[in-house]
Amino acid sequence: MPKRNSKAEFFSLLAFLIMGALLLSNGFVARLQAADEQVDVYRELEPIGVVLDTVLREYVREVDMQKVVEGALVGVMGSLDRNSSFISAADLAAMREDTKGEFEGIGVSIKPDADGNITVFHPLPNSPAAEAGIKAFDRILAIDGKDTKGMTTAEAADLIKGRKGTFVTLSIGRKPKDAPEDAALETLELKVRRDKVPLESVKEAQMLKGSIGYLRVSDFKDNTAADLAKRMQEFMDAGMKGLVLDLRWNPGGLLTASKDTCELFLPKGALVTYTRGRLNADGKPSKDDLRLVTGKRPVLPEGMPVIILVNDQTASSAEIVTGALQFHQRAVVVGEKTFGKGSVQTVIPLTKPENTALRLTTALYYTPADVTIDHQGILPDVPLDMTPEQEEALAKQMFESFENAPEKQYMQNHGSMTDYPVTADTVEDIQLQRAVDILQEDQVWESILEKYHRDVRDTQMTAEDAQARNGAAEKAAAAPAAETAPAEESPAEEPPVEEAPAPDGDFTEPVW
Template sequence: MTGQWMKKIGWLVSGAMLGGTLVVAATVTASDKGKSASGLPLQELRTFVEVFNAVERSYVEPVSDDKLLEYAIKGMVSNLDPHSDYLPPESFKEMQEHTTGEFGGLGMEVSMDKDGFVKVVAPIDDTPAQKAGIRAGDLIIKIDDKPVKGMTLTEAVKLMRGKPGTEVTLTIVRKGEDKPLVIKLKRAIIQVKSVKKKLLGEGFGYVRISQFQVRTGSEMVEAIEKLEEKNGAPLKGLVLDLRNNPGGVLTAAVQVSDAFLNKGLIVYTKGRNEDAQMKFEARRGDVMDGRPVVVLVNEGSASASEIVSGALQDHHRALVAGRKTFGKGSVQTLMPLSNGAAIKLTTARYYTPSGRSIQAEGIVPDVVIPRLKVQKVEENDPLEIHEADLKGHLDHKDDKPVKQKKADAERTEVKKLLDKDYELYEALNLLKGMSLVQLQKEE
């Protein structure tokens, strides 16, 4: 269909450039709505040819026909929505390299803001962007000395990428800041390790997914099994951290969701074409065997992250905590073209099992954890009085010193967590409460 359409466009454009005779003749056979028998909008095509000729003839500097047509295609695709784009051959090749999990750049997922600036969806863990303090929601208004406004997303990304070790300066507008921030970053080879794990306290697990790649589902299950091996017993509960996870491969999101579900719909898509209608169902087998799960999200959790959190929330399999997610619920399809380029086209929308559209809505957490900065209170405050301060108090005696030492060590670890990551600290508290309730039900 696309090939035939392009042939028709080519026939009309070339005919018009030879003097307009063919277009005028075709208009005679058009319907009342100004379309030919093939359904092409002839008047608009004639206007396009007039503009093309005017630019070619009168623009201050000469521009090749190839470039003009490329600009026209870019404009047609990129104006549809923030995620559709035309990728010239070089950009398409770079995108293919990006999906392998190793690429050069700054390490952040970006989209085009409605005002024409580049918006940070999320910085990727352990990359120059994350280490420099780039946050989800930041607006990039300048790359080095070049204003972003007027660029396509592809052009902006190309400027931010470069030889590893070279520097780039970003000028950023951040909500809550009075003036733009100027941040210098050093480009690096981005090697994305999508799954990290650790034990939290006694018997609780933590798995962090920074991006959804082809093997993320199996790597997550393997991480949980290793945590249980280290714990010496099944985990009491799990925190699944999807904060600042910009998404990735759809099948990986389905596999991660499926790992916690025994049955039911995970996600479905709806679009205009039959190819865009997809449904994914869970298969039997819950890696946590029904034990409590808390999914931690924030404004940088997008796309595949929202599929997972939405599916587990709809099935009441996990408690979603944090802040409202990004709201990218659309499917992009890469369509290679005959010239080595490609178009990235939005072809469908995602829906959670209950029929909620993620697009521009996001996932609202069951428990909201606001962005807070925890301030440390000085120890030995003279206004604080304890039993140990009273004259003649009885000495401390512990009948179970080994057990007490273990409890003290756990409290120290939890205290460190509070200082370092308040949101994770709150998620762990929720998980402990859920585990306690589950134990009481079982007794």
């Protein structure tokens, strides 16, 4: 085996980082020089070279340069904002599978619990995992005999997923039914055959009493709008008088899918959203600036009442749909202020490291009302908050319902479905119940709008406000800090990232 030349690898890595900085900066040096600022990129990157040289000379073991490169890229991207990141080869492949609408695996969503244990968030309906008996909130103790203690979800996922027709054995720990909180877990060994698993965005579709249709969308994929159109037509054929579109715990997805979804509701030519990126050196708009406009006739009749349910985990593309339908007076929004993830991430493929990419924030979304979504979210027309305890209990009940037949799924738990057996343990969905109440008290859409729809520009930041804020922030960053001015008094300061964790860390995980 030929001996590795660490020095050569070091200089290759340093050159890679420098060239990457120059290319990704999109003319960064030129822009700053145009503003009479001289920046020597090589000098700025010198500390990286010093650190790497020291590591290669002094570290106790031989250095894996691929890990060093990827670690450096993770650090660079993580320093930008909460949504920019380096995408490893494995994560890039998983992301491509997820947006296609199908993949090969067992169909189980996993996440760490409060103690870091790998836990099943939910198995997909009719998936190999569900058919094998895996249930929501099962703890995965081992995968093919490998203890999961200390594993990350990514490491566990790598062991769970695989080609169609192969098998994986999961050691499961399950809390006995009706057992006290501190009861020991029952253990089971479940052998699961991997298969092709469809990823459906429309998780639940029910006709509630009063001929009210209910659709819950978990995220936005290529097939989301087509699935919604099919369900909506079925409801209309059955005499639907109003629709509830549930976007709670929806972290977003494809921008194109959000436009396609809006086309089901809005007339042709309606503005869905527009983006605004950083101005070029010549002062012209960024190449990432765009306007999305509907191009089809809607599926839903113009006068059909629509209510959208949102909470603080409704983000990104789900916020675009909410903001567009709210602005065009095509929906009344009920629930909580949404998450506020209104930025565009462009996936930029890299040739080195091979089969990896960067997820880079390149622009911000705005609603048709010229209101920015980022860091402030969408305000509901009818505010109705739930406590964290209520939300957690409802989410658990919601995903446990995947184990049941459709006629017993969670949206019936509040009693809107006829003859549904409500028990003392049933968690009431107060937000869905409020939507049903609104639609039942008056099914004339104009009357509902007049009573409940608010001015969407009220108390929210417009595009001009955001531009002024961002300009002030850039000036503040360039100017010497005043010793007497505490940072928290600056109105231009961006909200701290740690105060707003990404929504997919709470209730949504990739499915394997």
